[in-house]
Amino acid sequence: MTDPMLMHPYFGVFILFVFTFLAFNTTLRIQRFISRKLADKKNEKLKLAAYECGPLPIKQQNRISHQFYIMAMLFILFDVEVIFMFPWAIDFKALGMFGFIEMLSFIGFLSIGFIYAWKRGALLWHNIK
Incomplete structure (x- = not known):
């Protein structure tokens, strides 16, 4: 005797949806782990310097009413x-x-x-x- 749930016409679509969800989350977590391990976390003066020319950026509060x-x-x-x-x-x-x-x-x-x-x-x- 077969399960009526397995005979539903959209059961395959549901399985593909679950598989896609799991694959996306797994890929996202792997990518996040690798990028955090490979990232250069040193703060250099060149990174914080203004690009080309112009005034140094001043940190301002961005308040919009x-x-x-x-x-x-x-x-x-x-x-x-x-x-x-x-x-x-x-x-x-x-x-x-x-x-x-x-x-x-x-x-x-x-x-x-x-x-x-x-x-x-x-x-x-x-x-x-």
């Missing part, structure tokens, strides 16, 4: 929502009163979201020093 990301997400959100108004504006008469009420409700929800973001201070740009 989270406010930038909030502003970008709000811009994309409101931009995409305004794009949804174009098909409505092009075919305004064919949609009739139903389309008009739908667009008024859409603009209402958009306004509520805008007022909420405004009240929460998401549209203010704070200076970080």
Whole structure:
């Protein structure tokens, strides 16, 4: 009697997937081990020197305010929502009163979201020093 699991049409694909996963991980670990053994870990002045010419690099903090990301997400959100108004504006008469009420409700929800973001201070740009 054969196992019904072995008779499944995708059993071979599953075996290949497992084999590929194991082979990839094994290859990755071998490569990592070899590269760490062969790497030259000496710090030389030439490695740390500026390339060709120019000022010496100064290590600076790379701080980007989270406010930038909030502003970008709000811009994309409101931009995409305004794009949804174009098909409505092009075919305004064919949609009739139903389309008009739908667009008024859409603009209402958009306004509520805008007022909420405004009240929460998401549209203010704070200076970080």
